């Protein structure tokens with residue numbers, strides 16, 4: 452059954468319709484661009500280790516995440532010892548969790564095997580550093596990959612590992628802004644996901660793609676901060692931080708909700 456524009460119950464964003472192409476053709480074109488994007492995403496990247504390049508050749512695409520996690524779990528005893536060495540030799544410990552290809556100088560970058568990291572670690576097993584050992588923790592576009600309950604657990608871990616007065620900075624995709632735009636003028640939706648056949652198709656990419664499992668707006672992210680023991684989380688702009696070095700990734704600027712809090716002193 453085809454839906455005429457008149458049956459569309461969400462807001463219409465007329466600029467997105469590519470008349471006179473018919474609906475079938477618009478969707479087929481969209482699927483073709485989706486397939487291309489998926490291939491680019493899964494191809495080898497300059498930041499991939501040699502092991503990851505080999506794995507990408509050998510392991511089918513739909514098994515790669517699982518395989519990477521299995522290898523990361525297998526090296527856990529080794530990496531736990533490495534974490535103890537890092538903690539003993541790093542006077543100002545700053546952790547960048549879920550760092551992916553965004554290796555940051557001056558930070559201990561933590562992600563799974565295959566990324567350019569100082570520590571290969573599955574964060575489902577907590578953070579392998581001692582209580583009150585770190586002065587800062589940063590993660591950007593990690594939380595949306597973790598189920599909400601486990602995210603609260605990771606927040607507890609950040610609280611435990613931070614020193615009193617230490618700073619936690621978190622960046623997540625701004626799902627609230629995307630939804631407000633969808634029910635409003637559609638400008639932000641178009642800016643982030645240009646040329647999609649409809650506004651909702653653009654919005655659902657954020658919710659269902661890239662192995663995303665949890666979405667955040669200010670209210671939800673602040674709630675998770677407070678649940679983890681940070682009483683006063685504050686939304687911050689890209690680049691605006693109490694940290695000594697701004698860790699934000701420039702390509703994330705327009706799509707990210709940043710929030711920051713200090714662990715209370717007392």
Ligand SMILES: C[S@@+](CC[C@H](N)C(=O)[O-])C[C@H]1O[C@@H](n2cnc3c(N)ncnc32)[C@H](O)[C@@H]1O
Nearest residue numbers: 549550551553562563572573574575591592596
């Ligand atoms: C979208 S990427 C973000 C990478 C980087 N922070 C950035 O902004 O480009 C999400 C990262 O979180 C990592 N990640 C997800 N779950 C994880 C877990 N349980 N333990 C360690 N890393 C995890 C993934 O391996 C991936 O590199």
